[in-house]
Amino acid sequence: MKMLATLVLAVSTFAFVGCEESAMDKRADEVRDTTQTQADQIRDASQNTAENVREGADNMSDSAENKADAIENVGEKKADRLEEVGENKADALEEIDN
Incomplete structure (x- = not known):
């Protein structure tokens, strides 16, 4: 029984340390959090x-809707690129550690 308890304690210690x-x-997590924000x-x-x-004076026209959609698409693409760069940077930081 003592042997089993010792083994469990040793495995728990190694698991905790790992x-x-x-x-x-931690730096990689900070990079991910910052770029996500x-x-x-x-x-x-x-x-x-x-x-x-869309809510502006010319909201009755299709061109206003198209312009609004284009603005959203550009913003989404820019955000996606930023996330990708941040993820790559975070991955590189983790690789340095390994």
Whole structure:
């Protein structure tokens, strides 16, 4: 029984030590969080701008809707690119640590 308890304690200790994040892992998480926040801000801004265009004086025309859709698409693409760059940077930081 003592042997089993010792084994469980040893395995738990190794598992706990292995779960600690390194400085690079923490930095990678920070990069991911920052780029996700920035991407969300870009999406929100483009959606707000598009909504303002839709609600503007010329909202009865198809061109206003097309312009609003284009604004949203550009914002979405920009946010996606930012997320991709951030993810690549975070992955590179994690690779340095390994």
